[in-house]
Amino acid sequence: MDIKEIQNLIKFVAKSGASEVKLEMDDVKITIKTGSDAPETKIIQAAMPAAPQMMAAPQPVASEPATPAAPAAPKATEDESKYLTIKSPIIGTLYRKPSPDKPVFVEVGSEIKAGDTVCIIEAMKLFNEIESEVSGKIVKVLVDDSSPVEFDQPLFLVDPS
The missing domain is CATH 2.40.50.100 (RNA polymerase II/Efflux pump adaptor protein, barrel-sandwich hybrid domain)
Structure with a gap:
């Protein structure tokens, strides 16, 4: 993974609204955390190959996703x-x-x-x-x-x- 791909990933994560994304590939682990003015990125080179899972679950911010989903939830639970x-x-x-x-x-x-x-x-x-x-x-x-x-x-x- 080169620096340009990492920069594109950071931009994508910042735009997506996710608060944290972890990526593990072969011998590279990347964690991107957003929520402040600038996204924080941590890159770790590992000697052992990572697990085959490509992306772990980003941790959603509790206040943001709950607010827009709340009005739709009662209608969804009634019908669906x-x-x-x-x-x-x-x-x-x-x-x-x-x-x-x-x-x-x-x-x-x-x-x-x-x-x-x-x-x-x-x-x-x-x-x-x-x-x-x-x-x-x-x-x-x-x-x-x-x-x-x-x-x-x-x-x-x-x-x-």
Whole structure:
């Protein structure tokens, strides 16, 4: 990873609103913390290869995400409480298709099983297939193709029955 990629990552994290992002690749560990005037970046060179997980969960700021989500929460629980939610495990750009000329992985009405790929999230030029942890029927797609997503952002609603 070169300095230009690190600078782009810092800019991306600062714009995303995440308070902390940890990235572990081969022998490099990067932690980016935001919340002050300037983002803080810590880079560690390690002798041992890191875990295969590319991005760990950023720690959300308790006051900011709760405020915008609070008005929508009561409506969501009334109408959609029986549905399970597939959420984004990382921040990045969501793609609903494996390539531009292929059909989408899932759409409303698609039957899925645990382990089925539902979308791809690109993070730092790495394409991560997002697999469903639940089985059921897709009832709502919450994110548009090629749009940025945040950690723990709802992507799909699934009817498990």
